[in-house]
Amino acid sequence: MMGNKPHRIGILGATGLVGQRLVQLLEGHPWFHVRAVGASERSAGRAYADATSWRLPSAMPAEIAGLEVRRCRAADFDDCTLVFSGLDSPVAREAEPDFAAAGHAVVSNSSAYRQAVDVPLLIPEVNPEHLGLLTAQRRRTGGGYIVTNPNCSTIGLALAVAPLHEAFGIKRMVVTTLQAISGAGAEGPRALEMLDNVVPFIPGEEDKLEIELAKILGRVGDGCVSFDGLVVSAHCHRVSTVDGHLEAVSVELEGNPSPDDVGRVLETYRGKVGELGLPSSPERPIVLRHEPDRPQPRLDRDTGNGMAVVVGRVRCCRVLGIKFELLSHNTLRGAAGGTLLNAELLAKRGLLVER
Amino acid sequence: MMGNKPHRIGILGATGLVGQRLVQLLEGHPWFHVRAVGASERSAGRAYADATSWRLPSAMPAEIAGLEVRRCRAADFDDCTLVFSGLDSPVAREAEPDFAAAGHAVVSNSSAYRQAVDVPLLIPEVNPEHLGLLTAQRRRTGGGYIVTNPNCSTIGLALAVAPLHEAFGIKRMVVTTLQAISGAGAEGPRALEMLDNVVPFIPGEEDKLEIELAKILGRVGDGCVSFDGLVVSAHCHRVSTVDGHLEAVSVELEGNPSPDDVGRVLETYRGKVGELGLPSSPERPIVLRHEPDRPQPRLDRDTGNGMAVVVGRVRCCRVLGIKFELLSHNTLRGAAGGTLLNAELLAKRGLLVER
Amino acid sequence: MMGNKPHRIGILGATGLVGQRLVQLLEGHPWFHVRAVGASERSAGRAYADATSWRLPSAMPAEIAGLEVRRCRAADFDDCTLVFSGLDSPVAREAEPDFAAAGHAVVSNSSAYRQAVDVPLLIPEVNPEHLGLLTAQRRRTGGGYIVTNPNCSTIGLALAVAPLHEAFGIKRMVVTTLQAISGAGAEGPRALEMLDNVVPFIPGEEDKLEIELAKILGRVGDGCVSFDGLVVSAHCHRVSTVDGHLEAVSVELEGNPSPDDVGRVLETYRGKVGELGLPSSPERPIVLRHEPDRPQPRLDRDTGNGMAVVVGRVRCCRVLGIKFELLSHNTLRGAAGGTLLNAELLAKRGLLVER
Amino acid sequence: MMGNKPHRIGILGATGLVGQRLVQLLEGHPWFHVRAVGASERSAGRAYADATSWRLPSAMPAEIAGLEVRRCRAADFDDCTLVFSGLDSPVAREAEPDFAAAGHAVVSNSSAYRQAVDVPLLIPEVNPEHLGLLTAQRRRTGGGYIVTNPNCSTIGLALAVAPLHEAFGIKRMVVTTLQAISGAGAEGPRALEMLDNVVPFIPGEEDKLEIELAKILGRVGDGCVSFDGLVVSAHCHRVSTVDGHLEAVSVELEGNPSPDDVGRVLETYRGKVGELGLPSSPERPIVLRHEPDRPQPRLDRDTGNGMAVVVGRVRCCRVLGIKFELLSHNTLRGAAGGTLLNAELLAKRGLLVER
Numbered sequence A, B, C, D: 001m002m003g004n005k006p007h008r009i010g011i012l013g014a015t016g017l018v019g020q021r022l023v024q025l026l027e028g029h030p031w032f033h034v035r036a037v038g039a040s041e042r043s044a045g046r047a048y049a050d051a052t053s054w055r056l057p058s059a060m061p062a063e064i065a066g067l068e069v070r071r072c073r074a075a076d077f078d079d080c081t082l083v084f085s086g087l088d089s090p091v092a093r094e095a096e097p098d099f100a101a102a103g104h105a106v107v108s109n110s111s112a113y114r115q116a117v118d119v120p121l122l123i124p125e126v127n128p129e130h131l132g133l134l135t136a137q138r139r140r141t142g143g144g145y146i147v148t149n150p151n152c153s154t155i156g157l158a159l160a161v162a163p164l165h166e167a168f169g170i171k172r173m174v175v176t177t178l179q180a181i182s183g184a185g186a187e188g189p190r191a192l193e194m195l196d197n198v199v200p201f202i203p204g205e206e207d208k209l210e211i212e213l214a215k216i217l218g219r220v221g222d223g224c225v226s227f228d229g230l231v232v233s234a235h236c237h238r239v240s241t242v243d244g245h246l247e248a249v250s251v252e253l254e255g256n257p258s259p260d261d262v263g264r265v266l267e268t269y270r271g272k273v274g275e276l277g278l279p280s281s282p283e284r285p286i287v288l289r290h291e292p293d294r295p296q297p298r299l300d301r302d303t304g305n306g307m308a309v310v311v312g313r314v315r316c317c318r319v320l321g322i323k324f325e326l327l328s329h330n331t332l333r334g335a336a337g338g339t340l341l342n343a344e345l346l347a348k349r350g351l352l353v354e355r
Helices: A018-025 A090-101 A128-142 A152-167 A205-216 A257-268 A332-348 B016-026 B087-100 B128-141 B151-166 B205-216 B259-268 B331-347 C018-027 C089-101 C128-142 C152-167 C205-216 C259-268 C332-346 D017-026 D089-101 D128-143 D152-169 D204-215 D259-268 D332-348
Strands: A007-012 A034-040 A069-070 A082-085 A104-108 A145-148 A170-179 A219-221 A224-226 A231-238 A245-253 A286-288 A311-316 A323-330 B007-012 B032-038 B069-071 B082-085 B105-107 B145-148 B171-178 B219-221 B224-226 B233-238 B245-253 B286-288 B309-317 B321-326 C007-013 C032-039 C068-069 C082-085 C105-108 C145-148 C168-180 C219-221 C224-226 C231-240 C245-253 C286-288 C309-317 C321-328 D005-012 D031-040 D067-073 D082-085 D105-108 D143-149 D170-179 D219-221 D224-226 D231-238 D243-254 D286-288 D307-319 D322-326
Touching: A007 A018, A007 A090, A007 B286, A007 D082, A018 A034, A018 A332, A069 A323, A082 A090, A090 A104, A090 A128, A090 A145, A090 A323, A104 A332, A128 A145, A128 A219, A145 D307, A152 A170, A152 A205, A152 A245, A152 A286, A152 A311, A152 A323, A152 A332, A152 B069, A170 B171, A205 A224, A205 A231, A224 D307, A231 B245, A231 D089, A231 D231, A257 A286, A257 B245, A311 D231, A323 B233, A332 B331, B007 B016, B007 B087, B016 B032, B016 B331, B032 B331, B032 D143, B082 B087, B082 B331, B087 B128, B087 B145, B105 B331, B128 B145, B128 B219, B151 B171, B151 B205, B151 B245, B151 B259, B151 B286, B151 B309, B151 B321, B151 B331, B151 D322, B171 B205, B205 B233, B219 C231, B259 B286, B259 B309, B259 B321, B259 C259, C007 C089, C018 C032, C018 C309, C018 C332, C018 D204, C082 C089, C082 C332, C082 D082, C089 C105, C105 C332, C128 C145, C128 C219, C128 C332, C152 C168, C152 C205, C152 C245, C152 C259, C152 C286, C152 C309, C152 C321, C152 C332, C168 C205, C168 D170, C205 C224, C205 C231, C205 D286, C224 D307, C231 D243, C231 D322, C245 D231, C259 C286, C259 C321, C286 C321, C321 D231, D005 D017, D005 D089, D017 D031, D017 D332, D031 D332, D082 D332, D089 D143, D105 D332, D128 D143, D128 D219, D128 D224, D128 D332, D152 D170, D152 D204, D152 D243, D152 D259, D152 D286, D152 D307, D152 D322, D152 D332, D204 D231, D259 D286, D259 D322
Parallel strands: A007 A034, A007 A082, A034 A069, A082 A104, A104 A145, A170 A231, A286 A311, B007 B032, B007 B082, B032 B069, B082 B105, B105 B145, B171 B233, B286 B309, C007 C032, C007 C082, C032 C068, C082 C105, C105 C145, C168 C231, C286 C309, D005 D031, D005 D082, D031 D067, D082 D105, D105 D143, D170 D231, D286 D307
Antiparallel strands: A170 A245, A219 A224, A245 A323, A311 A323, B171 B245, B219 B224, B245 B321, B309 B321, C168 C245, C219 C224, C245 C321, C309 C321, D170 D243, D219 D224, D243 D322, D307 D322
């Protein structure tokens, strides 16, 4: 691609919430063109418009509406250069390795292989060098590969603390999340559970957050990644917001920097791919706000087209040294948008090969 | 009182949200009888029913509806044995010392004198011995006195950690609150600020929480109270719930007890006034729940008539050792109910004297 | 019963939302004692506490928690005098006739047989004389019978307009409902559908409302009921409230009474069973409020323990003559409470026979 | 303008919610350029960014942020060709005639002069011929004039019924509104009033709706407008949505057209200015949806950039013949956007004169 024809894209799990966002984000994309959509047996053979309960305010792209939904089998996506996976984790666990074995580049939002030793858990601004893991992975699969992005509650946190880790070194962190309803997907909580309420539990979420961060911030070595020194503790809550995960972070940094020191690092951060011109890159990966009461989900989640993390209230923490609030859009940066940005980095690096 | 006539009660700030809750809770109270209601100049002289924008679902008690609202001056409450104060802090700062100087027992929900050195910051179950401060205070005032209860976000936390402090000793704590809208009073946030949103800031709240806890858990000595060793860090949020402050707590305890150890201590806690038979005492000050997703504000806030703190999800914290969630009803235990329970303890201890 | 032993009660569909409310309301009931609970095959054989995802703020009654869940078959409820049905309509359609055929008195909240010609659609205050239909029904079944209560959106409306129909005669009505989420049961709308949103459609609801009202207000004659002259049009909406259906009513009455005339009729209405002393009867079936902005769901739904309908804003309608707002609690008066009141009337009338 | 320089625009009440929306919508406008912002004495002299509590998710336009806020006096806006007024009604009542007397074209969102006999209550698609009233008005003022747009709950209704009136003739209408919180402005209801609640009353709203519609649909004659035959009755509610007024409409039309007839008229409607190319005109003023459960506020309010009214559920009404649901964005089409579209029509018609 680049300069000539756009890559031909397939979307697995295209009828789900993440799939719908991908369809929306890919409309008019300069490098990628959706050629195929895949979903469950039940949907296969129907037109996308008929098989999908469309949940987004903007209209379904006309071009996609008429596509026939395919089964999520590698052989059915032979005409695609790149396959996005918005599959649920149990389904992804079965399907994604088959696609990789068949030579596909799979860019996945699923949690199924995030902890696999040769699979990058990628945030382009933070750890593009983790793509180095692909050498080993492709040797194993014979050419295809899986690249994953972090869980929706991890990605904003990782973006916000990456420059702090780089500048000072992170030792320990306590994070409390207030997560939006859309993060639970189309089968999310009932209105009766959420109205005038908070649910202080999201199955598996605290573990994901505690584990993924160490892999993201780790260094590649000997074909694997780790940051054994990092200690993270998470409390996760579901609150009544549509989109935007808010997180209250307390962090212990090497050398005890001041809130001003921390603010300067966040404010000047541009990430490792700022110069690459990836279409979905926000101008700034971190936007620092100085008002006493920001970020707020409804007001700030669309910052940088939903691809920036917004940080505010950087101040002293009596226990761990520094505390702040962060917000990131869970279905954009935290899911479909993060997946798309990963794919853009792969394209830029020449890791998508025409089949 | 006790066995004979009920104490004659006055309520300062009776038209506000805390005042309304006091009016509601005192209806049919076995020991206390509301004789007088006070409010601002603007309301004085009007019937309580006319001066009040009643916000509670239950009907205004008929007996109170017809009372003439008085000015909040000590001389206007001479017929009362006990004065509750639901005044806003700036008003309380002026008025409460005048009442104490005039010989009144003032049981206040205001923050104005919580940190005064000879004023008890009282939770009957936790620190009834702090009433010892009254000796010094009454010497200073000539007989009247002020007793205060903690801020609505502090009181549940103090109740939950008091037995842990007693059993193990607390070293450090990180707490993140998700506070209900009613905590902001009748002039609380606009609907447009809260709908599909969270506000990650409540003016002054984090400071109150960090400071009050040390006074509550301190030991009386030489007429003052302190627990200098306690280090607390708070993040405070306003969320879209009507009542019930939820708090995610991470705590470092001496001797590294296990979650089971902590659960046992919480479950068997009865507090220091369990045997006194105070009318507003919950059967258990702490109710421990074992479901993975509790406590939840709408389902659990009325536990123990809104006077118990509900704790759940006691588990290991990688950073500080133990973490859990707690919930307490902010306008019952956290305000009017806490004030009332304090008054009941004073009555039981014979500290209310007929005038 | 009455004076001696309480009736032995069975509850069909006991694990659902209506069933849970029945369990809650029957705790400590003076006439009725829950002996048996029934649910689906999946739940049968388990303890009620294990089979039920309890959704109510108050605790599950201890006595019921340990009951073994039975299958919903008539033979399994032989030890019960009276069977409440909180079954979903398709299940009720199969099961309820079997119970009636086996000699059971079935008091149902289901919509399955509301329109059956010899089944009373009963509101004790409004149409107790419809119990006359039971003679024909029992002749048909051989002794057992089904009595139903109206849909949750119909019952408040029927209560509010019954005295107007009696005093003036109703000609036509346009009603717009704003219905609470709990009305949709445990499988109600997702939080993502309701947050910052209104859904202007509830399947089947408008038809139910338009049809049921005519039956309720009809006169018994020749073993059937009808009020052919009544013309009703409904718009139904689901809004973000937990409990309490609000309805905006415009009505054309014979003789064009003034709002004052209408208010007087509503205010003095006591219904046809006021003197019977049924335990769940509210003191007044209709409570008229005079503030400009009432009724409101959160403030007024618990009026009369959730068994009264609250009417406000009675005023002129330029199109139909009179308009007003009404509110009734959809899971109390509108479901479990209405069912219970029906059963109390049956007991009082001697229509429950020991088996 | 047009081909040469953009018109120089002033905004009165620029710091309020309507003013902020105008600032947002005018960013990059092809015909209009904001030169001046006006607000209360308290704000005058400060930079717009400092004087304004910005409530919109998108960032404040940098160009406007630095403007010095002016007093709302005609003399202070001499450099403007056109003045938008987002003033509150009592302030507008004083200020707007002064601006008109000084020769200004005032395009107002305020209700102050909507019923003035020579002031157009304008919806470009519906009644552009009402601009004929300006001849008389300008004769009276000496050259300046006021043009108004309808109330936020009227405008969507007027748009939806205008083609029905044109095609069939309207006789009577009952409308029930479910209005968003943003419609109440920055000083709207408290969160505690709206959470788990509906408020069935909006001061003055029902009257506005009933009166304005008759003026909008009236015919110009002898310098005044009226449609005496129209009978409208409204019930107005405030519900928990951020933006988007939903309205349930029952209407009696001449000749009893079928729902299909009505649907065809709505679907083919293009309004009277479709061919003018006004920048803020939606492609279609009415978008008809065929799903059973639409329109919904969160999903549909941004249709046509918030300038289209979305109609759905067109069906038979047993009482009045036809009923349907409509949705329009209350702060776009219903306020700032409607005002802007009016100004664009004035510009196109050459009614803005350089000063």
